[in-house]
Amino acid sequence: MQYKRILLKLSGESLMGEQGYGIDAQRLNDYAEQVAEIAAMGVQIGIVIGGGNIFRGLSGASKGFDRYKGDQMGMLATVINALALASALNAIGTKARVLTAIRMEPVGEYYSKPRAMEALNAGEVVILAGGTGNPYFTTDTGSALRGIEIEADVMLKGTRVDGVYTADPEKDPTATRFDKISFDEVYTRGLKIMDLTATAMCKENKLPVLVFNMDVKGNLKKVLSGDKIGTLVHT
Numbered sequence: 384m385q386y387k388r389i390l391l392k393l394s395g396e397s398l399m400g401e402q403g404y405g406i407d408a409q410r411l412n413d414y415a416e417q418v419a420e421i422a423a424m425g426v427q428i429g430i431v432i433g434g435g436n437i438f439r440g441l442s443g444a445s446k447g448f449d450r451y452k453g454d455q456m457g458m459l460a461t462v463i464n465a466l467a468l469a470s471a472l473n474a475i476g477t478k479a480r481v482l483t484a485i486r487m488e489p490v491g492e493y494y495s496k497p498r499a500m501e502a503l504n505a506g507e508v509v510i511l512a513g514g515t516g517n518p519y520f521t522t523d524t525g526s527a528l529r530g531i532e533i534e535a536d537v538m539l540k541g542t543r544v545d546g547v548y549t550a551d552p553e554k555d556p557t558a559t560r561f562d563k564i565s566f567d568e569v570y571t572r573g574l575k576i577m578d579l580t581a582t583a584m585c586k587e588n589k590l591p592v593l594v595f596n597m598d599v600k601g602n603l604k605k606v607l608s609g610d611k612i613g614t615l616v617h618t
């Protein structure tokens with residue numbers, strides 16, 4: 384097995400599938416099945432999921448929302464997605480536990496590293512909801528933070544493009560893909576695959592990031608099996 388313990392970052396925006404808002408049941412189940420498949424292989428899995436399919440504080444602020452409250456709304460959106468994913472995993476027989484960065488029992492248990500480690504060592508999928516618990520951050524930074532805390536071997540950024548490109552491939556058709564790239568080069572080229580805070584944290588704490596397309600079924604298993612897909616971002 385390529386990695387023993389991973390932090391999987393899932394895009395909230397991808398969760399809406401083709402429907403433009405909210406949670407697409409088919410996409411949710413596809414994600415749950417891919418996670419269940421690698422959980423059955425014995426991989427320890429922490430998951431952070433975004434909230435862009437529901438609310439983002441920054442886009443709220445551009446429409447006149449208070450940023451602080453908008454970010455809290457965004458963090459709650461990630462909790463909604465986490466609950467949906469946990470329930471989809473449970474429905475197919477995979478144990479999953481939601482730990483929240485903001486205290487809100489009984490929706491989820493309050494996050495602490497020992498609690499997360501206990502669940503991971505017991506073979507449960509641990510969904511780390513609510514980002515960092517603080518406004519002015521994103522779930523990319525939440526993923527970096529939790530990945531470092533749980534001592535993950537790698538952060539797998541499961542997104543809707545198949546790696547890091549010279550420019551945003553959804554906007555520039557001439558962009559070309561890297562097989563691997565250093566954090567420094569991501570920074571100097573100004574590549575927007577993760578926010579700068581997340582990039583800096585991963586670099587400083589030597590947490591490699593593998594960016595891959597999670598919307599192709601079977602890709603998560605391929606990553607764990609050592610197939611060469613996606614882009615590895617390294618120190």
Ligand SMILES: Nc1ncnc2c1ncn2[C@@H]1O[C@H](COP(=O)(O)OP(=O)(O)OP(=O)(O)O)[C@@H](O)[C@H]1O
Nearest residue numbers: 394395396433434435542547548550551553574575
């Ligand atoms: N240089 C680049 N290489 C690859 N993707 C890039 C690049 N620059 C921008 N992107 C964009 O980054 C997106 C991936 O980011 P991510 O998975 O965090 O999505 P998101 O919409 O921000 O999700 P969330 O809802 O979790 O916030 C891709 O869809 C891609 O269009």
Ligand SMILES: O=c1ccn([C@@H]2O[C@H](COP(=O)(O)O)[C@@H](O)[C@H]2O)c(=O)[nH]1
Nearest residue numbers: 433434440454457458514515520521522
């Ligand atoms: O630590 C965090 C994480 C997230 N937020 C807010 O939630 C939304 C959704 O997260 P995405 O990473 O954009 O999917 C984000 O836009 C922030 O508004 C936060 O405040 N703190």
